[in-house]
Amino acid sequence: MWAVTILAVLALIAVDFLITRRPHEVSMREALGWSAFYIALPLAFGGWIWATFGSDIGVQYLTGYLVEKSLSVDNLFVFMLLLTAFAVPAALQQRVLLLGIVGALVLRGVFIALGAAVLANLSWAFLLFGAILLATAVKILVDQVRGSSHHVEVSELRSVRLIRRFMPVTDDYRGSSLSVREGGRRMLTPLAVVVVAVFAADVVFAVDSVPAVYGITSDPYLVFATNAFALLGLRALYFVLQGALSKLVHLGYGLATILAFIGVKLVLHWAHGIWAGVPEIPTLASLGVIVGVLAVVTATSLYATRGSKDPETPERVAAAETEAR
DSSP: OHHHHHHHHHHHHHHHHHHTSSOOOOOHHHHHHHHHHHHHHHHHHHHHHHHHHOHHHHHHHHHHHHHHHHHHHHHHHHHHHHHHHTTOOGGGHHHHHHHHHHHHHHHHHHHHHHHHHHHHHOTTHHHHHHHHHHHHHHHHHHHHHHTOTTOOOGGGOHHHHHHHHHSOBOSSOOTTOSEEEETTEEEEOHHHHHHHHHHHHHHHHHHHHHHHHHTTOOOHHHHHHHHHHHHHTHHHHHHHHTTTGGGOTTHHHHHHHHHHHHHHHHHHHHHHHHOTTSOOOOHHHHHHHHHHHHHHHHHHHHHHTTTOSSTTHHHHHHHHHHHHO
């Protein structure tokens, strides 16, 4: 299963690189087609998991996938601001996203392996993961209330400062090249800088994403599969939701609720191992809570932004463009 899944992921990445080898602006039709494919594929795989290994494993996979997908939608906000702040040409945006996603997959693999080792050898790791999710939930909630949940200061990104300190960067983009040779020296292009910025953002995302899905299932394979499927569809999903992202104004409240719920679930699981009388939250109940929370925040977001074509986007774009200058 591991070998087949990894080969399938590599094959899908290779196809994505072939698609993006010639920079072009992504049409809505193309984005919708690939988004449909990357939603149908994991759901079909989930159906096979359910039929082959039973409903319990099937529910774990589907719940984990739903958690990862909802978290990835929030990640798209940051990607949108980074691409705007770096003034990435429309034709190059999907290549930036793809390179960032490949880096994220490698990073998630490392995090998943470490998480599995920790959970297998340290019983209190469930308590630690639960605490991480609860702390993350509080931070997301505070940022949402303050209205700064997706603020990006490009000049404050350590990765960007480090690159510009040790490597010269060209003033403009050079197609899909990450580096060029000018005046006898190697120089990075802005494309390389924004890819590193996206990858650095992925590091932060992995800190809450991996513990969150471990709160649903302790099977490292399911954790990897749900992460891989959620990430692979991000490139196309970005272009589908690009105009609608700003309408999900209450998504932060939903994600904070979901992460806090899973954090409590992990803490209860740890406590149950010490005191048998402590109840545990079934995975099926977790699925119901997550679906319900996402449905509520989507409905309230659409209601709150009714009649508005693109709330908050002009201010965000203007701020990002000012920083880029």
